[in-house]
Amino acid sequence: MTSMLEIFRKELELCKVGSGQTLAVLTEDGHRQDYANAFLAAAQELGASAFQINLTRSGQGGRGDRAVGATSLAGNRPAIEALKSADIVIDLMFLLFSEEQIEITDSGTRMLLVVEPFEVLSELLPNETLRKRVEAGGERLKNARTMRITSPAGTDVTYELGKYPTLTEYGYTDEPGRWDHWPSGFLFTQGNDEGVNGTVVIGTGDIIFPLKRYVVDPITLTIEKSMVTKISGDGLDAAIMRDYMESYKDPRAYAISHIGWGLNELARWSQLATSANIGEEIGMHGRAFYGNVLFSTGPNTELGGTNDTMCHLDIPLKGASLWLDGDHIVDLGKIVPKEMQPA
Numbered sequence: 458m459t460s461m462l463e464i465f466r467k468e469l470e471l472c473k474v475g476s477g478q479t480l481a482v483l484t485e486d487g488h489r490q491d492y493a494n495a496f497l498a499a500a501q502e503l504g505a506s507a508f509q510i511n512l513t514r515s516g517q518g519g520r521g522d523r524a525v526g527a528t529s530l531a532g533n534r535p536a537i538e539a540l541k542s543a544d545i546v547i548d549l550m551f552l553l554f555s556e557e558q559i560e561i562t563d564s565g566t567r568m569l570l571v572v573e574p575f576e577v578l579s580e581l582l583p584n585e586t587l588r589k590r591v592e593a594g595g596e597r598l599k600n601a602r603t604m605r606i607t608s609p610a611g612t613d614v615t616y617e618l619g620k621y622p623t624l625t626e627y628g629y630t631d632e633p634g635r636w637d638h639w640p641s642g643f644l645f646t647q648g649n650d651e652g653v654n655g656t657v658v659i660g661t662g663d664i665i666f667p668l669k670r671y672v673v674d675p676i677t678l679t680i681e682k683s684m685v686t687k688i689s690g691d692g693l694d695a696a697i698m699r700d701y702m703e704s705y706k707d708p709r710a711y712a713i714s715h716i717g718w719g720l721n722e723l724a725r726w727s728q729l730a731t732s733a734n735i736g737e738e739i740g741m742h743g744r745a746f747y748g749n750v751l752f753s754t755g756p757n758t759e760l761g762g763t764n765d766t767m768c769h770l771d772i773p774l775k776g777a778s779l780w781l782d783g784d785h786i787v788d789l790g791k792i793v794p795k796e797m798q799p800a
């Protein structure tokens with residue numbers, strides 16, 4: 458078996474960590490210290506300077522990918538400044554959706570989130586081909602003005618596009634200020650304010666994260682002016698979704714968040730049902746699998762919006778279809794454009 462040090466070194470090589478670069482590892486309560494040690498050692502092997510910042514979990518700390526946005530780094534000015542002084546921050550604690558993450562990446566420091574179990578990191582170690590395919594999708598998406606998504610289950614929703622940027626995630630980062638997440642393999646943007654309208658049917662086999670559930674009984678979302686205005690469905694899945702979203706007591710939880718599609722042919726839709734270690738996973742297999750349409754609700758600060766609700770659902774739709782300005786991109790879960798297909 459390839460060692461953690463070797464795998465992490467390959468990942469840092471993709472991130473162009475080397476001589477003259479400074480790498481910072483960010484941890485909380487010493488969690489994932491084995492990752493921190495391996496990243497620090499790999500960075501040193503590559504000739505980079507490296508240091509670690511370990512924070513004590515504060516009372517407002519989030520719960521991994523649930524209740525996102527509030528982190529133990531908030532208000533810790535010396536730690537934020539130290540992280541900004543690095544060329545790359547390896548985030549082992551989960552800063553996503555926080556103001557601190559935005560401040561650090563705005564300063565030109567690139568950032569890589571790493572929280573999946575080592576087995577998942579190894580299985581989904583990225584490569585330059587995946588990057589090219591995701592970037593090819595990004596080019597299409599950033600130039601598009603409308604997106605339409607349909608599915609045999611009854612989805613028919615339209616996104617007006619153009620106000621927000623397109624983000625790519627291919628699992629490594631070598632550009633100043635750019636954030637990525639290892640592993641991944643998808644791309645997304647955000648519909649214009651009030652520009653998302655229609656119906657999304659979350660059908661059998663679609664997944665709701667962070668609940669880590671395959672839907673069995675379909676849930677029908679009515680979407681008006683970029684808000685979910687009705688959650689219909691008599692089954693257990695709809696009841697759980699309604700109750701979970703209500704628990705945040707925040708009307709902004711019902712906003713439509715990012716939208717895009719998955720391109721990672723190594724990621725498996727069935728992982729949630731088959732992994733022996735699913736409790737430790739946050740579900741990047743399920744978010745990145747090839748041909749899924751990744752629909753989501755909640756915050757949009759990641760794309761420059763103002764909604765920082767802590768209720769965020771990622772919902773990979775399996776077997777859906779997607780068009781950009783009439784160009785067919787995903788056909789019933791299959792990627793249509795050649796340049797986004799694996800060799």
Ligand SMILES: [Fe+2]
Binds near residue numbers: 715753769770771
């Ligand atoms: Fe998301």
